[in-house]
Structure formats: structure tokens, C-alpha cells
Amino acid sequence: MKPRESGQSDGRSGTGGQGGDLPKGSAPERRELDRRSFLARGVSLATFGTTAFLYRTAGAADSEKTTDPMRVPGAPPRPYGERSPFEKQARKGRTEPSSSHGKDVTVADPFISLTPLQDLHGVVTPSSLHFERHHNGVPAIDPARHRLVIHGLVDRPLIFTVEELKRLPSVSRLTFIECSGNTWLGWQDAQDLTVQDTHGLTSTSEWTGVKLSTLLDAVGARRDATWMLAEGSDAAGLDRSVPLTDEVLNEALICYGQNGEALRPEQGYPLRLLVPGFEGNINVKWLRRLKLGTAPFMTRWETAKYTDLMPDGKAYQFSLVMEAKSVITAPSGRQQIHPGFREIRGLAWSGRGRVTKVEVSVDGGRTWQEARLQEPVLPKCHSRFRFPWRWQGQEAILQSRCHDETGYVQPSREDLIKVRGTHSIYHYNAVHSWKVERDGKVRNVHV
Numbered sequence: 001m002k003p004r005e006s007g008q009s010d011g012r013s014g015t016g017g018q019g020g021d022l023p024k025g026s027a028p029e030r031r032e033l034d035r036r037s038f039l040a041r042g043v044s045l046a047t048f049g050t051t052a053f054l055y056r057t058a059g060a061a062d063s064e065k066t067t068d069p070m071r072v073p074g075a076p077p078r079p080y081g082e083r084s085p086f087e088k089q090a091r092k093g094r095t096e097p098s099s100s101h102g103k104d105v106t107v108a109d110p111f112i113s114l115t116p117l118q119d120l121h122g123v124v125t126p127s128s129l130h131f132e133r134h135h136n137g138v139p140a141i142d143p144a145r146h147r148l149v150i151h152g153l154v155d156r157p158l159i160f161t162v163e164e165l166k167r168l169p170s171v172s173r174l175t176f177i178e179c180s181g182n183t184w185l186g187w188q189d190a191q192d193l194t195v196q197d198t199h200g201l202t203s204t205s206e207w208t209g210v211k212l213s214t215l216l217d218a219v220g221a222r223r224d225a226t227w228m229l230a231e232g233s234d235a236a237g238l239d240r241s242v243p244l245t246d247e248v249l250n251e252a253l254i255c256y257g258q259n260g261e262a263l264r265p266e267q268g269y270p271l272r273l274l275v276p277g278f279e280g281n282i283n284v285k286w287l288r289r290l291k292l293g294t295a296p297f298m299t300r301w302e303t304a305k306y307t308d309l310m311p312d313g314k315a316y317q318f319s320l321v322m323e324a325k326s327v328i329t330a331p332s333g334r335q336q337i338h339p340g341f342r343e344i345r346g347l348a349w350s351g352r353g354r355v356t357k358v359e360v361s362v363d364g365g366r367t368w369q370e371a372r373l374q375e376p377v378l379p380k381c382h383s384r385f386r387f388p389w390r391w392q393g394q395e396a397i398l399q400s401r402c403h404d405e406t407g408y409v410q411p412s413r414e415d416l417i418k419v420r421g422t423h424s425i426y427h428y429n430a431v432h433s434w435k436v437e438r439d440g441k442v443r444n445v446h447v
């Protein structure tokens with residue numbers, strides 16, 4: 001048998017870091033250096049906190065390791081996971097493209113962040129990428145001091161701690177939350193934007209909590225209680241009236257869980273109201289109070305805001321359900337594609353129930369073909385659709401059209417505007433169009 005070359009045997013000796021044949025500045029040595037310089041910098045970095053510290057070292061070690069991950073031991077386990085440092089998808093604020101000099105401006109809006117729909121797989125939105133909409137920032141709430149009060153038309157007004165709510169029978173369900181302002185730019189002329197900019201105010205989580213009806217039984221809700229005020233304990237003091245229909249009583253939750261762990265602060269920690277299928281604004285975060293009554297409470301959030309101005313100058317109020325909608329997420333705005341096979345992918349959803357069919361057009365709506373729906377296809381939840389496509393360098397206009405179980409079909413932009421005019425901000429759900437240019441650039445257009 002031929003003796004093994006010394007380099008090979010030493011290099012794989014497995015003790016990590018001491019291999020004499022490793023070139024100077026190799027991964028283990030550099031890691032050791034990093035660690036030492038890091039300890040030295042530790043004091044001045046202290047203000048950045050422990051998480052930043054862990055993340056930086058882990059990131060540096062991981063990227064070195066991948067130069068040959070088989071030659072050095074991998075990183076040890078971490079108490080709370082982080083994604084690979086190579087993954088950069090992120091939420092972002094609003095973008096206003098400046099057509100004149102081609103430069104984008106990300107608007108300094110501290111109250112909004114958009115989900116990168118173009119980067120996601122399946123139907124669940126990672127909690128870290130769930131869109132955010134808050135009207136006066138994210139409050140810092142100590143769950144041990146937080147209370148939920150239920151009063152009004154009830155036999156026994158009660159105050160619950162978060163721990164008390166967690167002891168009650170729990171329910172989990174996957175459902176989307178969509179801000180009714182999502183795709184507000186659809187009412188205006190088309191701008192050169194990504195799907196994150198146009199549709200990023202919708203996300204899906206698995207939500208866990210106690211059924212609203214369980215709590216209403218506990219307080220002895222009166223028969224004539226037909227509306228409920230829900231109030232948040234943030235600096236906006238957002239409050240909304242919720243009709244106590246059978247559907248709401250069957251489905252609404254007081255949530256404390258999101259994707260298997262506690263709600264994120266941005267999503268309402270420690271408690272939020274969830275009314276599946278209803279506009280985002282109804283899903284009151286940082287929930288502190290429910291009051292039962294016989295009529296809507298007419299808060300500023302449902303009078304001055306969250307109403308839909310019609311062409312005749314009158315406004316719809318309490319247009320609470322999010323109608324069926326869909327969008328192609330790949331290929332989508334500002335992406336660059338190349339000739340050959342690629343799967344068209346997207347998301348479809350309806351606040352009225354299950355998505356039953358999604359059609360795709362590659363010719364601006366002249367012809368439609370049925371897309372494949374990918375399991376799970378759940379009511380009031382994002383559903384993923386897929387459609388095989390071969391691009392051969394021709395101009396194309398890609399569209400998707402959602403059907404839901406009530407028989408409703410997502411309208412064309414023209415049909416939506418015929419009824420609604422263009423004075424609205426909220427509840428735009430028309431078929432969306434992406435134009436593929438001959439050079440493979442994808443642009444947001446109206447057809």
C-alpha cells in the first residue's frame with residue numbers, strides 16, 4: 001500500500017486548528033485571531049449587545065468554513081438560530097422610483113415595512129420578514145404586566161393576564177394578514193417597481209391563541225351584543241369595531257403565538273386580535289381591551305380612515321373583507337430573465353375562503369391557462385401556484401387571476417375602476433401585469 005501524503009493525513013487529523021501543514025492564515029488560525037481581537041474589542045462593542053456579537057463571529061466563521069467545509073470542524077450549536085449569512089432578503093420601506101434620473105428613493109416612513117415576496121418559498125412568511133404596519137411605532141410591553149379587559153354588554157366583566165389566556169383551550173391556524181392599503185399604487189399610473197413594493201403588505205403565519213368565543217362565553221356576553229370594540233395599547237391607541245357575526249365568532253382568535261413561538265413585537269406582542277380574512281387594520285395588535293355593544297363605535301380609524309371613496313363622492317364604510325387576489329412573484333418587477341425554461345410562480349388568496357383556481361396568461365389576458373395549486377391550499381391563507389413556461393425572447397405580459405370558493409373572480413383593472421373609480425386608497429385587488437421586454441427585463445405595467 002502506498003503511504004499517504006503527509007499533507008492529506010495531517011489536514012484531516014480532526015483536532016481542529018493545530019494542523020502544521022495548513023497554510024498560514026488558514027481558517028482555524030484566522031478564527032482564533034478573530035476570536036482574540038474580538039475579545040479585545042469586546043468592551044467597546046458592549047453597547048451593541050450580545051446578539052450583534054454572536055452574529056458577527058458566527059457570520060465570519062461560516063463564510064471562511066465554506067471555502068472547504070470538509071477541512072475544519074463546523075460551528076457549534078446556537079441557542080437561537082440565524083439564517084445563513086449568505087441570505088440577504090429583507091423587509092424594506094416604501095420606494096418611490098424617480099423616473100427622471102433613474103434613482104430610487106426609499107421613503108423615510110417609520111410606520112411601514114414590506115415583505116420580500118419575490119424571495120419566499122411555500123406559503124409561510126418567516127416571522128422576521130412579516131410585513132409591518134403600525135401607526136405610532138412598536139411598543140415595548142412586559143407580558144407579566146399586560147392585561148386584557150373585556151367589558152360592556154357582558155354579565156361578568158373580566159381582566160385576563162397573558163398566562164391565564166395561555167391556560168385556556170388553544171387553536172392554531174394558518175392565515176394571511178393583508179393591509180387593505182396593499183397595492184394602493186394600483187390606483188395610480190404604473191411605476192417601475194418590484195413585487196415587494198407593489199404587493200408586500202401581505203404575509204402568512206401560523207397563528208396560535210384562544211378563540212374569541214371562548215372568552216365571550218367566560219364573560220357571559222349578552223345576546224344583543226352585536227359589535228365589539230378592540231383597542232391596542234400602543235401610542236396610536238388604535239381601536240376598531242368588529243361585527244360579531246357567526247363567522248367572526250367561529251374564527252376570531254386572541255393570539256399569543258406566531259409560527260411556533262411568541263408573537264414578534266412588530267406583530268403585537270404579547271396579544272393581538274386575529275379575524276381571518278378581514279383587512280389588516282382590524283387585527284388589532286398589543287390588544288388590551290374588548291368592549292361589547294349594540295352598534296359600531298365609530299372610531300377615527302373607521303370614519304376618517306379606512307373608508308373607500310367612490311366616484312360619486314360617497315364612501316364605503318366597514319368594507320372589512322379582503323377580496324380574492326393573486327400576483328406572480330417570479331418573474332416579477334425589475335427581475336432579469338434569460339431564454340429557456342422557467343417556472344412562473346405566485347401567490348393567491350381570498351378573505352372569503354379557499355382559492356379554487358388560478359389562471360395564468362402570458363399574452364396580456366388574451367388567453368388563460370390553469371395553473372397548478374401547490375398544497376396546502378387552506379381557506380383565508382396564501383396559496384402557492386405554479387405554471388411551467390419557456391421564454392423564447394419574445395415580449396410577454398404575465399398575469400394571474402384568482403377564483404375563490406364563493407365563485408368570485410379577481411377583476412381586471414378596467415372592471416375594478418369602472419365600479420370604484422380612482423379616488424380610493426384601500427382594497428385594490430385587480431389582476432396584476434408584468435411585462436417581459438425582449439431583453440428579458442421585467443417591468444410593472446397596466447394593460
Ligand SMILES: Nc1nc2c(c(=O)[nH]1)N[C@H]1C(S)=C(S)[C@@H](COP(=O)(O)O)O[C@H]1N2
Nearest residue numbers: 131132133134135179232238267280281285
Ligand atoms: N394597536 C395597533 N394595531 C394595529 C395597527 C396599529 O397601528 N396599532 N396597525 C394595523 C394595520 S393598519 C395593519 S395592516 C396590521 C398589520 O399587522 P402586522 O404589522 O403584524 O403585519 O395591524 C393592524 N393592527
Ligand SMILES: [Mo]
Nearest residue numbers: 179180280281
Ligand atoms: Mo393596514
